[in-house]
Amino acid sequence: MRVEKQTAFRFAWLVAVVSLAAGCSTMDADECRVANWSGLGYADASKGKDVSMAGDRAQACSEHGYRMDMAAYQRGWNEGLKEFCTFPGGQAFGDRGGNYKPGYCPPGAESQFLASYLPAYKRYQYQQRIDGLQRDINRKNSEIIRLQSRKDGSDEGKISRLKGEVSALNNQLQSERMRQFMDR
Structure with missing residues (x-):
């Protein structure tokens, strides 16, 4: 009491x-x-x-x-x-990207919460990075298409640079997906 x-x-x-x-x-x-x-x-x-x-x-x-x-x-x-502060609560909070502050859950429940929160939050973070890389790739590919639609050919250097950036982003994306897979 x-x-x-x-x-x-x-x-x-x-x-x-x-x-x-x-x-x-x-x-x-x-x-x-x-x-x-x-x-x-x-x-x-x-x-x-x-x-x-x-x-x-x-x-x-x-x-x-x-x-x-x-x-x-x-x-x-x-x-x-x-x-x-339960196992399902931790998973749901991690899945939606909630930022847990240690001590929020009572000591007796925190370990159970964290057991599901930490892996779910890690998956969320991976997905955020993957989605961000994919958005960058899509944006740069759209820019390449826009520049290629011009008939004067004055943007060949910029197109070449953008293609290099897309290639690098694709490599980063593949690496991130591999890390995500290996971290399961």
Whole structure:
């Protein structure tokens, strides 16, 4: 019970500090008026949102003349963490490229979360690099086609340079795909 009170105090203190620093409005007056604070806490934690979200919500509602129900939000937050800090939660967060901050999940659940998050996040990063290289290749190929459609032939040097860049990008793409394959 004493640990729960310490955790609640730390949470409330952190939200208060963050709410003073929060500058953007995350909720309008109507949302604040009808807010289900427990549901919002649950939703924020189960999506892996930073605890600063509570401060943002408190600040926004304060600006509209409403007070956040901190106890309800924290109850919801704690339930949301139970869902988020699981093996499936880690995989889903990694798959969508979420940036996990160590210590977000409670110590007992963090290792289970990380066991699925780390490989999923690594796959996400590989895919982002591969997609970026493919976009660069496509952009340069489009430029080559555009330049080749000119009839005067004045862009042969630029076309040659672009073809060299495409070749280098294709090599990088193949290397990245090979690293991805080998890292499975």
